[in-house]
Amino acid sequence: MTLSQQALARAATNENSGANDTILEIRGLKTYFFLERGVVKAVDGVDVAVGRRKTLGVVGESGCGKSVTFRSVMRLIQSPPGKIVEGEILLHRKDGATVDIVKLDPRSRQLRDIRGAEIAMIFQEPMTSLNPLHPVGRQISESVLLHQNMSRPAAMERAEEMLNRVHIADPDRRVSEYPHQLSGGMRQRVMIALALSCNPSILIADEPTTALDVTVQAQILDLMRELQDDFDSAIVLITHNLGVVSQMADHVAVMYMGRVVEYAPVYDIFHRPKHPYTIGLLNSVPVLGRKENNRLVPITGMVPSPMDDIRGCAFAERCPEAMQICWEQSPEFKEHEPGHSAACWLHD
Amino acid sequence: MIGYIARRVGVSIAVVLGIALVSFIVIQLPPGDYADGYKSFLIEQGGATESEAEAQAELFRQRYGLDKPLPLQFLVWIRDMVTKGSFGFSFAYKRDVGELIAERFPRTLLLAVLAHLTSTVVGIVVGILVAPRQYSLADNLAAFAAFVLSALPRFWIALAIMFFLVFTLEQEHVTAFHSPQFVVVPWAFGSLEEISRTWAKLLDLLQHIWPVVVIAGLGGVARNMRVMRGNMLDELNAQYVTTARSKGLTEGQVMRRHAVPNALHPIIMYQGTSLPYMLQGELQASIVMGLPTIGTLLLTSLRNEDIYISASCLLIYGVLLVAGNLIADIALVVLDPRVRFS
Numbered sequence: 120m121t122l123s124q125q126a127l128a129r130a131a132t133n134e135n136s137g138a139n140d141t142i143l144e145i146r147g148l149k150t151y152f153f154l155e156r157g158v159v160k161a162v163d164g165v166d167v168a169v170g171r172r173k174t175l176g177v178v179g180e181s182g183c184g185k186s187v188t189f190r191s192v193m194r195l196i197q198s199p200p201g202k203i204v205e206g207e208i209l210l211h212r213k214d215g216a217t218v219d220i221v222k223l224d225p226r227s228r229q230l231r232d233i234r235g236a237e238i239a240m241i242f243q244e245p246m247t248s249l250n251p252l253h254p255v256g257r258q259i260s261e262s263v264l265l266h267q268n269m270s271r272p273a274a275m276e277r278a279e280e281m282l283n284r285v286h287i288a289d290p291d292r293r294v295s296e297y298p299h300q301l302s303g304g305m306r307q308r309v310m311i312a313l314a315l316s317c318n319p320s321i322l323i324a325d326e327p328t329t330a331l332d333v334t335v336q337a338q339i340l341d342l343m344r345e346l347q348d349d350f351d352s353a354i355v356l357i358t359h360n361l362g363v364v365s366q367m368a369d370h371v372a373v374m375y376m377g378r379v380v381e382y383a384p385v386y387d388i389f390h391r392p393k394h395p396y397t398i399g400l401l402n403s404v405p406v407l408g409r410k411e412n413n414r415l416v417p418i419t420g421m422v423p424s425p426m427d428d429i430r431g432c433a434f435a436e437r438c439p440e441a442m443q444i445c446w447e448q449s450p451e452f453k454e455h456e457p458g459h460s461a462a463c464w465l466h467d
Numbered sequence: 468m469i470g471y472i473a474r475r476v477g478v479s480i481a482v483v484l485g486i487a488l489v490s491f492i493v494i495q496l497p498p499g500d501y502a503d504g505y506k507s508f509l510i511e512q513g514g515a516t517e518s519e520a521e522a523q524a525e526l527f528r529q530r531y532g533l534d535k536p537l538p539l540q541f542l543v544w545i546r547d548m549v550t551k552g553s554f555g556f557s558f559a560y561k562r563d564v565g566e567l568i569a570e571r572f573p574r575t576l577l578l579a580v581l582a583h584l585t586s587t588v589v590g591i592v593v594g595i596l597v598a599p600r601q602y603s604l605a606d607n608l609a610a611f612a613a614f615v616l617s618a619l620p621r622f623w624i625a626l627a628i629m630f631f632l633v634f635t636l637e638q639e640h641v642t643a644f645h646s647p648q649f650v651v652v653p654w655a656f657g658s659l660e661e662i663s664r665t666w667a668k669l670l671d672l673l674q675h676i677w678p679v680v681v682i683a684g685l686g687g688v689a690r691n692m693r694v695m696r697g698n699m700l701d702e703l704n705a706q707y708v709t710t711a712r713s714k715g716l717t718e719g720q721v722m723r724r725h726a727v728p729n730a731l732h733p734i735i736m737y738q739g740t741s742l743p744y745m746l747q748g749e750l751q752a753s754i755v756m757g758l759p760t761i762g763t764l765l766l767t768s769l770r771n772e773d774i775y776i777s778a779s780c781l782l783i784y785g786v787l788l789v790a791g792n793l794i795a796d797i798a799l800v801v802l803d804p805r806v807r808f809s
């Protein structure tokens with residue numbers, strides 16, 4: 120199946136799934152780092168939403184603010200130097216209440232109840248994301264004990280069950296093993312088991328397969344898809360791999376320079392991209408079966424520094440379509456078609 | 468794991484033998500021997516002629532085996548140590564070196580271990596506290612104090628403390644382990660009265676030895692603090708700490724369960740190597756404070772070429788270092804799964 124066919128198939132299933140409510144809304148989020156040499160505007164006005172039980176793919180070049188955006192959601196930004204300076208992160212909680220995560224104290228009970236229990240996160244480096252001194256079972260049961268009213272033995276049993284769910288063979292033996300005794304792929308499975316152990320409604324996966332071999336990568340993605348159905352979780356999949364996005368995502372947010380520049384259902388991103396940067400991204404990766412133009416066209420030019428003060432569109436310098444207005448005013452991020460938003464003067 | 472420990476013990480024994488050889492050779496390096504000193508003593512104080520004195524010195528050499536070739540002297544020394552537990556004979560004290568050292572060893576060890584514990588505990592605790600507050604006022608103050616403490620010469624601090632004790636606090640006895648009235652009090656716990664006197668003696672002991680403990684420990688506090696702070700900063704930036712936070716643990720739990728234990732490991736490993744600093748500090752502080760420890764014994768014996776004392780003291784220091792390293796290695800094997808299972 121080609122990339123675009125996959126996207127088409129996923130779009131088709133989306134039509135039937137009905138329930139169209141959101142679980143997480145990020146509005147006008149700005150997260151800056153105040154360094155001695157200047158202010159790094161890592162996230163500079165991000166708007167994006169995550170649908171319940173849906174997968175949001177987040178793509179963009181390295182350094183565009185993908186990780187910082189979703190670390191902000193978990194309030195994992197180190198402060199100082201980092202600070203959320205503006206915006207809202209609205210979480211629709213399991214109990215029906217809506218909470219603005221930005222307003223919570225990072226040390227508060229309320230935030231700790233959200234971390235792990237409602238939003239869980241896995242990271243790029245499976246080699247270092249687990250504590251080398253604790254057996255993996257204990258690292259999973261630690262989270263279970265924290266959020267669920269369970270005895271220690273019951274929590275350990277839950278850990279073992281989770282290892283089984285992520286298809287680790289001999290879970291009864293593996294629970295007492297240490298991270299260094301497991302391969303990279305197995306550690307990432309353990310991280311997934313840990314993240315899902317308390318049934319979170321959102322799983323944020325920050326480049327979960329980037330550090331893994333291609334075959335292992337495919338297995339991990341299959342696993343995530345399988346578990347998403349079982350656990351009813353929404354997934355935020357941060358990646359720079361468009362192939363992964365086309366296989367996994369329901370919606371895609373394309374980020375550039377700390378902003379979301381295009382947001383649309385996965386089919387539209389691949390078939391009717393609006394933003395020249397999205398088009399550039401699509402042209403710069405090989406796509407199987409794309410006949411009309413098999414030449415790879417890299418996006419030229421340099422990403423401006425996030426410390427620069429930019430007037431107009433941040434992509435103007437690299438944009439083949441740049442017009443006069445692009446240099447003068449920043450395009451607004453807005454919906455141009457139902458469900459399809461972009462920040463570009465071409466569509467105004 | 469057992470195999471690893473056995474290997475480490477074997478290597479340690481070999482290292483101790485090497486240290487014994489080197490200490491023996493090193494103290495032979497200065498020209499002359501104890502008999503030469505004895506000879507000039509006879510000429511100057513006893514009015515003996517050059518040849519009479521030389522004959523006496525020669526007799527002395529024969530009696531204590533100083534005329535034998537060095538390798539033989541060394542072998543005899545080691546043999547007696549292993550078979551008879553004898554460390555040789557002190558010419559100056561006219562006593563068995565083993566006895567002399569046995570008298571001083573427990574106190575020396577007490578001082579060194581107290582200094583070591585103080586420096587480790589204080590250093591680590593301060594390191595843990597300042598790391599999450601990098602570049603804060605507390606962090607900078609601690610760094611400043613650490614620099615000053617490790618830069619000031621120990622003998623100078625010892626003199627300053629002594630000056631302060633004697634002239635400001637008017638403490639009467641500074642260069643001893645006890646005030647005279649406590650020297651003969653036994654460490655006994657039979658009756659209530661005995662216990663209270665033992666307690667008073669203990670307090671008196673602490674009053675006399677704290678300067679040495681503090682002085683010997685200060686440099687270590689600075690070192691441990693810097694190392695612990697650095698380790699903590701590394702660990703706090705590690706991915707698994709973020710994982711721990713993202714589980715919903717409190718910051719205190721993240722520290723206690725995850726960051727601190729990982730940061731402690733390099734410190735444990737390095738405890739073996741920080742023991743020399745404690746011994747060196749104990750040595751300097753004891754010499755200036757005039758406490759009868761192995762340090763002062765070594766200094767006197769070096770002055771009058773009382774070779775068996777010098778060699779035995781050096782050997783003891785060597786054994787302590789090797790033992791410290793061995794204990795640190797074993798502790799790490801027991802604590803760290805990555806070492807334990809490989």
Ligand SMILES: Nc1ncnc2c1ncn2[C@@H]1O[C@H](COP(=O)(O)OP(=O)(O)O)[C@@H](O)[C@H]1O
Nearest residue numbers: 152159161180181182183184185186187188425
């Ligand atoms: N702790 C930090 N201190 C200073 N700058 C940071 C920090 N974390 C991230 N940044 C900056 O924020 C920008 C976005 O980073 P990030 O979100 O990690 O990018 P990516 O899209 O690759 O995940 C980068 O320019 C990065 O240098």
Ligand code: SF4
Nearest residue numbers: 432435438445463464
């Ligand atoms: S706003 Fe202008 S410069 Fe920016 S992407 Fe659109 S066309 Fe290009």
Ligand SMILES: [Mg+2]
Nearest residue numbers: 185186187325
């Ligand atoms: Mg990233």
